Amino acid sequence: MADDPKDQRPLRADARRNRERILDAAAVVFARDGLEASLDAVAAEAGVGVGTVYRRFPEREMLVTELFTAKIDSFVELAEECAAMEDPWQGLVRFLSEASRRQGEDLAFREIVLGPGATSEMMDMPRQRLAPIVGRMIEGAKANGDLREDFDVLDVPLVEIMLARLNDLTGRVSADLWRRMLTVVIDGLRRDRDQATPMPVDPIRPLDYAAAITNARR
Amino acid sequence: MADDPKDQRPLRADARRNRERILDAAAVVFARDGLEASLDAVAAEAGVGVGTVYRRFPEREMLVTELFTAKIDSFVELAEECAAMEDPWQGLVRFLSEASRRQGEDLAFREIVLGPGATSEMMDMPRQRLAPIVGRMIEGAKANGDLREDFDVLDVPLVEIMLARLNDLTGRVSADLWRRMLTVVIDGLRRDRDQATPMPVDPIRPLDYAAAITNARR
DNA sequence: ATAGAAGCGGAGGAATTCACTCCGCTTTGT
DNA sequence: ACAAAGCGGAGTGAATTCCTCCGCTTCTAT
Numbered sequence: 001m002a003d004d005p006k007d008q009r010p011l012r013a014d015a016r017r018n019r020e021r022i023l024d025a026a027a028v029v030f031a032r033d034g035l036e037a038s039l040d041a042v043a044a045e046a047g048v049g050v051g052t053v054y055r056r057f058p059e060r061e062m063l064v065t066e067l068f069t070a071k072i073d074s075f076v077e078l079a080e081e082c083a084a085m086e087d088p089w090q091g092l093v094r095f096l097s098e099a100s101r102r103q104g105e106d107l108a109f110r111e112i113v114l115g116p117g118a119t120s121e122m123m124d125m126p127r128q129r130l131a132p133i134v135g136r137m138i139e140g141a142k143a144n145g146d147l148r149e150d151f152d153v154l155d156v157p158l159v160e161i162m163l164a165r166l167n168d169l170t171g172r173v174s175a176d177l178w179r180r181m182l183t184v185v186i187d188g189l190r191r192d193r194d195q196a197t198p199m200p201v202d203p204i205r206p207l208d209y210a211a212a213i214t215n216a217r218r
Numbered sequence: 219m220a221d222d223p224k225d226q227r228p229l230r231a232d233a234r235r236n237r238e239r240i241l242d243a244a245a246v247v248f249a250r251d252g253l254e255a256s257l258d259a260v261a262a263e264a265g266v267g268v269g270t271v272y273r274r275f276p277e278r279e280m281l282v283t284e285l286f287t288a289k290i291d292s293f294v295e296l297a298e299e300c301a302a303m304e305d306p307w308q309g310l311v312r313f314l315s316e317a318s319r320r321q322g323e324d325l326a327f328r329e330i331v332l333g334p335g336a337t338s339e340m341m342d343m344p345r346q347r348l349a350p351i352v353g354r355m356i357e358g359a360k361a362n363g364d365l366r367e368d369f370d371v372l373d374v375p376l377v378e379i380m381l382a383r384l385n386d387l388t389g390r391v392s393a394d395l396w397r398r399m400l401t402v403v404i405d406g407l408r409r410d411r412d413q414a415t416p417m418p419v420d421p422i423r424p425l426d427y428a429a430a431i432t433n434a435r436r
Numbered sequence: 437a438t439a440g441a442a443g444c445g446g447a448g449g450a451a452t453t454c455a456c457t458c459c460g461c462t463t464t465g466t
Numbered sequence: 467a468c469a470a471a472g473c474g475g476a477g478t479g480a481a482t483t484c485c486t487c488c489g490c491t492t493c494t495a496t
Contacts, residue, residue: 015442051444158422
């Protein structure tokens with residue numbers, strides 16, 4: 001094992017600058033187009049040549065890893081924080097809300113967290129890290145009598161998928177609209193309740209709806 | 219206006235046969251791939267040459283119109299039936315359930331009903347036909363004190379989008395899974411309630427979840 | 437200041453995918 | 467049995483994507 005070929009020489013100043021620009025651009029493009037985003041699109045967004053992208057990140061995997069490792073860890077942390085909250089129901093509510101927000105904002109992130117999007121070994125199976133934590137939240141909330149008994153751990157990603165999808169379509173036009181449906185879902189998750197929780201956002205307006213659906217990508 | 223060039227001569231027997239095969243195939247392919255489905259894929263599914271498809275349906279629009287006009291009318295009828303039900307809340311529940319099912323089963327249909335997918339004038343704006351009918355349902359259910367006051371007509375397509383999306387991902391593996399979330403949403407729509415409605419389907423099993431997400435298209 | 441290493445842009449090759457045409461052969465109806 | 471109608475699918479052209487290559491530019495160390 002002679003000298004490791006990575007990190008041998010520090011990058012030249014302009015190269016370091018470009019590397020940052022590529023990462024920033026990739027964050028935007030991957031969030032918009034998902035894990036299959038074209039690297040040509042990243043180059044364009046970054047304002048550099050495609051060659052530069054491929055020189056710095058010969059494998060798409062490197063770019064993905066660099067971009068999402070921290071984000072995933074922070075997501076697991078979020079789950080842990082929520083699971084540690086005093087009131088398990090409040091923890092679950094906060095988790096569903098924050099998780100849906102983060103996933104709604106970043107398509108690639110969603111593909112990684114919800115599916116086996118990243119085939120990498122590095123950040124493998126965020127789901128497997130999350131399942132036990134979310135499981136604790138759910139058991140706690142059921143034990144307290146707040147959460148309906150028939151709710152299951154694997155319903156959590158379903159909620160996230162639904163709400164994130166909503167944000168895909170309407171986010172440009174009404175950034176928080178998905179929270180209306182989050183409110184409905186959360187009210188639906190309670191074992192029993194008197195009043196409905198007021199929705200935190202106004203309904204979408206007809207013209208905005210039309211615009212949202214028209215410009216929808218796929 | 220001499221003789222109209224359409225329906226001039228009856229199709230030859232083999233042509234009529236192939237036309238049917240193409241329509242059947244197109245139903246499958248459009249349901250799966252949406253309105254942008256490749257006509258080559260339709261030909262393959264039908265087991266005919268692409269030439270045959272283009273000869274019979276020179277404009278994609280013709281194929282779409284032929285396939286979906288009846289389906290759309292039947293959908294509007296559904297809404298009318300539901301709006302006419304004695305108990306407005308039950309009508310709304312039935313509509314949400316049946317609408318989500320139909321849209322979950324057919325991606326192209328969903329694109330037409332929810333968005334301005336069909337640019338055609340023939341079946342134009344199913345939304346505009348639906349809005350007043352659905353509006354009546356909602357007002358009725360609110361007046362009866364069953365539906366939460368802050369629910370809006372334009373929240374209805376949002377519910378449909380969410381649930382149909384769920385079925386896109388999980389339908390192959392667990393055909394009725396989306397009904398779990400429908401139950402949650404419906405419970406969330408009640409103004410107040412004691413018990414949660416029991417979910418009508420078992421949770422997805424971990425291996426099925428993995429399979430569903432792995433094979434997900436797009 | 438300058439030589440040489442490091443880095444850059446982006447044209448362009450190869451592969452894929454889709455819409456749509458064309459024409460030699462086959463099937464049908466009379 | 468023969469003309470008209472229909473058929474298949476190879477093939478053209480236009481996009482789109484990945485990725486390489488190489489002449490030119492910029493940086494850094496001396």
